[in-house]
Structure formats: structure tokens, C-alpha cells
Amino acid sequence: MTLNLDEAKITAEVLTTALPYIQRFVDKLIVKYGGNAMTDPALESSFARDIVLLKTVGMHPVVVHGGGPQVDNLLKELGRQSDRIDGMRVTDKNTMDVVEMVLGGSVNKSIVSLINKHGGRAIGLTGKDANLIQAKKLIMEKIGADGVAVPVDLGFVGDVVSVNKDVINMLIASDFIPVIAPLGVDSEGNTYNINADLVAGKVAEFLQAEKLMLLTNIKGVLGRDGEVVTGLTPKKVDSLIEDGTISGGMIPKIQCALDAVRSGVKSAVIVDGRVPHATLLEIFTNEGVGTLISRDLDSSMS
Secondary structure, eight states: OOOOHHHHHHHHHHHHHHHHHHHHTOSEEEEEEOGGGGTOHHHHHHHHHHHHHHHHTTOEEEEEEOOHHHHHHHHHHTTOOOOEETTEEOBOHHHHHHHHHIIIIIIHHHHHHHHHHTTOOEEEEETTGGGOEEEEEOOEEEEOTTSOEEEEOOBSBEEEEEEOHHHHHHHHHTTOEEEEESEEEOTTOOEEEOOHHHHHHHHHHHHTOSEEEEEESSOSOBOTTSSBOOSBOHHHHHHHHHTTSSOTTHHHHHHHHHHHHHTTOSEEEEEETTSTTHHHHHHHOSSOSEEEEESOGGGOOO
């Protein structure tokens, strides 16, 4: 086989360019996997390969996944309805059984299998394993017509109290890739369905991760001109929420990123998961493919 020198030079240049990013992100990287990336077979495959590559070059990815569409599909097949309030699934006991079966079973094991297929060593977990995610019932309030806050019962929907980081660190030290389903358990053994973005942010916070990545099905935070806004500080995010640039369903997602950064995570980014190899593009390029939030933008490389 004849060596194509031009192609070889391009390959060498790509690898050399990646070196400083590899050196920067040798610490833990938390990736929330969701949106279109979980429903398109080509994107599923590219995501799994990306995670394996990151682990192979010395980074420590931890994957937290969602699975709302898959839960909806099974509930529909079973002839059940799933109500939502402000985007939050109302989760009664029967619905919780389905959520646990889908997130902790089929979705989690499918991701684990795909990563392993591409040469990784993934292990699937739920928040119930070794009390990984201690949870409590989420108390939600809605403002009524009279301006008074009224409590809303979402059933078995939870909030994160703490994360058992020792379990994750043990797996990382043994060269495994943890893949976590967003289920939690309280002190009485009750299981809770928890927003995957929230779980990813809390895992990043407790591990003091280098970077939190939230893969989603949007380009990122859009400015008033419709262009992606990036290079944000927590203070700038607050001002964008105040003036209405950030609104609606984007607020909970960006709030997770903001809370993580304020709690010690170096940076958080909302990534367009519809872009093939979005994870690699975000890590190994200055431009990235989403909205970056960082406490120290001067020292941030992406």
C-alpha cells in the first residue's frame, strides 16, 4: 500500500492539534446524552465511538442519559397516558414502573452495549445501585391566577440530594465508563424519576468535573438575532434570563449548567447533539457546536 503523504500530513496535523485539548481534559468529563442523538442510529454510533475515543486518549467520560421518547413509546403501547406539567412528567406508581424498566433497563443497556461494541468498557448503573443518587420528592409550585404559589404533586418525580462519588471514582479508576440512568432513591427506598440534565449537573458538581456537556436537539442558546450565543459567564446568563433572551424550556437546561459552574465545575456547554461527532467537535475545537458557560473564559479553550 502506497503512503499518500498529503493525507498522512493532514492526519498528523489533526492529531497534533488535538494534543493540548487532550492534556486539558484528562480529568472527568460528564456527558448528558439525549435528544436526537438517542433516536438516530448513525448519531448513536458516532456518539459511542466518540466516548470510546475520549477514554482511549486518557480522558474519563461519565455518561448520564435520558430516554423520555422511549418511555412515551412504551406507555403508548400499553395504552397509558402520561400527563406533563410545565414539561415535567407526572409519574404515578404504574408510570414509575415503566420509567424504571425503560431507563434502567432497555435504554441503559443499549447504550452500554453500543459503547462496548466500539471497544469501550462501559458499565450501566441507576441511581439505586449502591445508593448512587440519593433523592427526595420534588416540590413544584405554580403561580395561580391570584398570584399565589400553589403546590403541584408530580408523584414520583425527584430532586437530587447527593451523589455517591466513590462509586463512580472506583469505576473510573478501574478503566470503566459509567453509564448512569437518571433514577434516584430516598432514605425509605422510594424510587424517583429525575430530570437527566439535573442528574448530569449534580454528578458533575459532586465529582468537580472539568466539563459538563448537555447534548440536546437544539443549536444552543439563541440570541435575539437567531444566532447561537456562546462564551457566557454566569452573570451574563442571569442578564439574558432577565431580559427574556433565555426563556421557556431552555431555562431549566441552562439552569443545570449554571448551577454546575457555580458549584465548581470548570465549564458547561449545551451541545447540538444532531451534529455527527458533536462531542469531539466540542472538545477538540475552539469553535465548538453549542453554548459554553464558564467561570473563567480567559483560560477556557473551547
